[in-house]
Amino acid sequence: MHIPDGVLDLWELISFWVIVIIAWAAAIIKSRKTLNEEESKLPFLAIVTAMIFALQMLNFPIVGGTSGHLLGFVLVAILLSPAQALLSISTVLIIQALIFGDGGLVALSANVFNMAIVPLIGYFIYYGIRKFKDDNKGLYIGTFIGAYISVVLASLVCGIEIGASSLFPYPIAVTVPAMLLWHVFIALGEAAITLAIIMYLQKSRPDLIPKTTELKLWW
Amino acid sequence: MKEITVWKWLIAIIVILAVFLFVPVYIAGPDGLEAVFQTYGFTPLYQIWSGLIPDYQIPWIANEWVTSLLAGILGILIVFAITYSLGKLMVRRK
Numbered sequence: 224m225h226i227p228d229g230v231l232d233l234w235e236l237i238s239f240w241v242i243v244i245i246a247w248a249a250a251i252i253k254s255r256k257t258l259n260e261e262e263s264k265l266p267f268l269a270i271v272t273a274m275i276f277a278l279q280m281l282n283f284p285i286v287g288g289t290s291g292h293l294l295g296f297v298l299v300a301i302l303l304s305p306a307q308a309l310l311s312i313s314t315v316l317i318i319q320a321l322i323f324g325d326g327g328l329v330a331l332s333a334n335v336f337n338m339a340i341v342p343l344i345g346y347f348i349y350y351g352i353r354k355f356k357d358d359n360k361g362l363y364i365g366t367f368i369g370a371y372i373s374v375v376l377a378s379l380v381c382g383i384e385i386g387a388s389s390l391f392p393y394p395i396a397v398t399v400p401a402m403l404l405w406h407v408f409i410a411l412g413e414a415a416i417t418l419a420i421i422m423y424l425q426k427s428r429p430d431l432i433p434k435t436t437e438l439k440l441w442w
Numbered sequence: 443m444k445e446i447t448v449w450k451w452l453i454a455i456i457v458i459l460a461v462f463l464f465v466p467v468y469i470a471g472p473d474g475l476e477a478v479f480q481t482y483g484f485t486p487l488y489q490i491w492s493g494l495i496p497d498y499q500i501p502w503i504a505n506e507w508v509t510s511l512l513a514g515i516l517g518i519l520i521v522f523a524i525t526y527s528l529g530k531l532m533v534r535r536k
Contacts, residue, residue: 229486290471324493
């Protein structure tokens with residue numbers, strides 16, 4: 224879902240830059256405090272970010288010759304916090320754009336918005352489900368549904384942006400269903416991979432997954 | 443809590459990448475957005491920067507598995523180093 228340059232209008236990208244810079248500033252200010260509290264959190268953040276980069280390289284095939292890959296926001300948010308997930312996914316997106324030409328440079332703002340801000344809603348759903356059902360079942364159901372919805376919403380917003388752009392010749396009524404058509408399947412992959420990793424960690428390293436009482440809403 | 447052995451995790455991540463990249467289906471294929479562009483015959487109107495290692499392929503290595511894996515390992519190390527350094531910078535300035 225990495226939007227290249229030359230797809231979205233400049234007004235869209237500038238609007239997203241404003242939003243993204245404010246979100247980055249807020250996340251940096253607050254995460255600084257969280258990271259200061261415990262020294263061991265920074266290596267974990269760095270390793271999780273490296274893991275997301277690796278997993279994003281792996282394209283799993285879906286129907287019709289198309290492929291998808293993990294987005295990973297909900298996974299990082301579950302393990303760390305939403306603010307750290309914003310910083311983590313943003314770092315991955317910046318390096319992908321600069322070094323691997325994956326996603327545009329000016330369009331980075333839209334990609335950060337779609338893949339590191341919109342998926343917050345998926346995390347909030349996970350948060351709600353876990354608060355409601357405080358056991359392993361709640362953890363797994365919340366993970367699956369939260370991860371699934373995060374990708375569907377990201378693709379929905381991406382479709383709206385492309386349809387609204389004057390550079391893309393088709394309207395929102397075309398782009399949104401076209402994006403959703405693929406991403407209702409890609410999101411299944413997201414949900415399955417996120418769930419598999421969370422289940423594995425819950426069994427082998429349960430200390431890495433926050434307890435319901437320690438769940439973070441933002442930082 | 444949350445103590446981890448960094449090098450063990452790094453090795454695990456690289457092994458997972460190596461194993462999956464060995465199955466060619468995990469390398470290729472347009473993603474959802476690219477599929478939409480293809481359906482409507484759209485190509486981006488301009489490109490500003492194509493990256494140092496475009497498309498996760500190191501140009502002078504032909505074998506798809508080797509080139510993707512090396513690009514991946516490089517990326518993993520860069521992402522780890524940058525996140526860790528930026529984090530250190532964030533924490534130090536109080």
